[in-house]
Amino acid sequence: MFNDNETVREICEITGAHTEIKRAVRKTIALYVRGNGTLEIRCPKSLSAKAIIKLVQEKADWIAKKINKAEKYSGRHYIKQVHPGGSIPFLGKDCPVIETDIFAYGAKSNYGDMKFYVSKGLSREKFLEQIKEIYKKLFAEILNDHIKYFSNIMDLYPQNVRVGTARRSWGSCKGKNLTFTWRLAMADMDAVDYVIIHELAHIKHKNHGKLFWKEVEKYKPDYKECKYRLDELAHKIEAENL
Numbered sequence: 001m002f003n004d005n006e007t008v009r010e011i012c013e014i015t016g017a018h019t020e021i022k023r024a025v026r027k028t029i030a031l032y033v034r035g036n037g038t039l040e041i042r043c044p045k046s047l048s049a050k051a052i053i054k055l056v057q058e059k060a061d062w063i064a065k066k067i068n069k070a071e072k073y074s075g076r077h078y079i080k081q082v083h084p085g086g087s088i089p090f091l092g093k094d095c096p097v098i099e100t101d102i103f104a105y106g107a108k109s110n111y112g113d114m115k116f117y118v119s120k121g122l123s124r125e126k127f128l129e130q131i132k133e134i135y136k137k138l139f140a141e142i143l144n145d146h147i148k149y150f151s152n153i154m155d156l157y158p159q160n161v162r163v164g165t166a167r168r169s170w171g172s173c174k175g176k177n178l179t180f181t182w183r184l185a186m187a188d189m190d191a192v193d194y195v196i197i198h199e200l201a202h203i204k205h206k207n208h209g210k211l212f213w214k215e216v217e218k219y220k221p222d223y224k225e226c227k228y229r230l231d232e233l234a235h236k237i238e239a240e241n242l
């Protein structure tokens with residue numbers, strides 16, 4: 001039987017979509033984008049990964065349009081659990097989010113216990129805007145330290161590192177320029193390190209071939225568990241529209 005995990009990963013990189021492959025007794029292949037933005041691929045039991053990826057590449061524009069539509073729709077309907085008075089994960093740890101009108105928004109660390117402060121009475125949009133700014137700043141410092149460390153041991157050096165706002169990928173590597181989404185700061189440090197190693201490895205290997213994964217595994221033997229936890233986090237981010 002097929003193990004579609006790798007194919008799903010590949011498709012995620014192309015479309016940015018959370019993807020599920022459903023094999024069944026059928027003759028044709030069909031693509032669906034669910035209301036929550038998940039790309040569902042229904043296909044024959046024996047269809048090769050190559051054929052599936054080829055179709056996804058051909059239909060990439062169509063998929064992007066459908067996902068956009070689903071996002072707009074779901075944005076109105078999801079229950080939002082991260083809010084002032086609640087908590088938000090930072091490096092894998094749930095940290096309180098507190099409203100304040102005494103000082104400007106930001107973060108405070110008390111013996112490693114992080115607290116986030118946002119202005120009082122914000123709209124959802126403005127609230128996330130403040131969280132994003134705080135995260136970007138905090139995360140950039142941590143990222144740079146860890147990238148330096150892994151660059152040295154992997155002997156792979158990026159030209160530029162940026163914290164961006166991508167919704168559907170944790171990191172990317174173009175040439176020697178690495179970008180990581182601020183949302184990655186919600187993951188645990190181990191998972192963050194995996195994404196760093198993944199993108200650094202792309203400086204050397206521009207695909208997800210055997211050599212690429214060998215390189216990743218060399219520096220992160222438990223990378224599969226990290227991927228699993230990142231998938232879980234992606235669900236939360238999607239469900240809560242963060």
Ligand SMILES: [Zn+2]
Nearest residue numbers: 013198202208
């Ligand atoms: Zn990759």
